[in-house]
Amino acid sequence: EAGVAQSPRYKIIEKRQSVAFWCNPISGHATLYWYQQILGQGPKLLIQFQNNGVVDDSQLPKDRFSAERLKGVDSTLKIQPAKLEDSAVYLCASSLDRNPLYEQYFGPGTRLTVT
Amino acid sequence: EDKVVQSPLSLVVHEGDTVTLNCSYEVTNFRSLLWYKQEKKAPTFLFMLTSSGIEKKSGRLSSILDKKELFSILNITATQTGDSAIYLCALTNFGNEKLTFGTGTRLTIIP
Numbered sequence: 001e002a003g004v005a006q007s008p009r010y011k012i013i014e015k016r017q018s019v020a021f022w023c024n025p026i027s028g029h030a031t032l033y034w035y036q037q038i039l040g041q042g043p044k045l046l047i048q049f050q051n052n053g054v055v056d057d058s059q060l061p062k063d064r065f066s067a068e069r070l071k072g073v074d075s076t077l078k079i080q081p082a083k084l085e086d087s088a089v090y091l092c093a094s095s096l097d098r099n100p101l102y103e104q105y106f107g108p109g110t111r112l113t114v115t
Numbered sequence: 116e117d118k119v120v121q122s123p124l125s126l127v128v129h130e131g132d133t134v135t136l137n138c139s140y141e142v143t144n145f146r147s148l149l150w151y152k153q154e155k156k157a158p159t160f161l162f163m164l165t166s167s168g169i170e171k172k173s174g175r176l177s178s179i180l181d182k183k184e185l186f187s188i189l190n191i192t193a194t195q196t197g198d199s200a201i202y203l204c205a206l207t208n209f210g211n212e213k214l215t216f217g218t219g220t221r222l223t224i225i226p
Contacts, residue, residue: 004157033213042119042203042216043158056213089156100146100207101163104214109156 002026004107006092012113018080021110025073025094031055033104034067034077035091043091049075050098082114117142119217121204127223132194136220138204139186146207148187150178153201153219161189161202191222199224 005024013019025032030051035043046065048055051072060067064083069075079086089111093104118141128134140148147165151158162171164180164187171178175194180187191198201219 040218042205042218043214044216045213048213056211091157098212100212100214103160103163106157106159111156 004092004094004105006090006107006110008110009108010111010113012115013082015084015114016081018078019082019112020076020078021090021092021112023075023077023092023107025075025092026105029094029096029105030072031095031098031102032069032075033093033095034075035093037089037091037109039088046077048098055098079112082112084114087112087114117206117208117215119204119206119215121202121217121220123220124218125221125223127225128194129225130194130196132224133190133192134194134222136189136191136202136204136222137186138188138217140204140206141185142206142208142215144209145182146209148180149205149207149214150187150189151203151205153203154199158203194222194224196224196226198222 032049034046037043046060047057047067049069067077089109091109092107095102095104120139122137149163150161162178167182175192178189203219205214205216
């Protein structure tokens with residue numbers, strides 16, 4: 001079974017630039033999550049999708065962050081414009097369904113550095 | 116707001132030692148507590164605990180939950196260099212579906 005795929009693996013941008021990350025979940029997984037993990041901290045949920053609908057985006061800074069999962073499969077997360085404090089690893093995860101008793105499988109993440 | 120506190124923040128031991136990692140929490144309407152191992156970047160699932168006093172075991176790793184005292188421990192016996200990683204504790208509640216993570220314990224095993 002193929003795992004969660006993410007690209008790019010690394011990205012360096014200057015502040016005020018924009019950036020986009022891509023995630024392809026495990027086939028058949030209805031629920032997709034984006035997390036932000038700042039160095040020295042645990043992952044923080046940014047947004048949760050169930051198929052192509054948003055379940056929870058309460059911690060997404062909506063003035064600069066946006067995410068979509070148009071066909072209920074792949075997802076993109078965008079930051080525009082980026083700030084220095086956005087430097088972090090962005091993790092995508094997927095699970096069979098939204099019930100928390102289903103295991104979340106994480107992708108390798110994208111390390112973003114904003115200079 | 117749910118809160119997860121892990122201790123110690125970092126730990127360095129020699130190969131073969133036994134370690135105990137701690138996770139204490141505050142949550143409204145507890146559903147489950149989970150342990151993950153994070154090497155490099157992707158966390159991988161270890162255990163999910165929902166009931167007090169029932170030990171979950173996988174090889175040299177084991178974990179137990181105390182819902183009265185609001186904590187969990189993760190034990191690793193006969194540690195190996197491959198156990199070096201960040202160990203994350205997370206919890207869920209019945210009010211929403213998200214995982215709330217602690218800051219993690221960075222474990223380093225010296226050969």
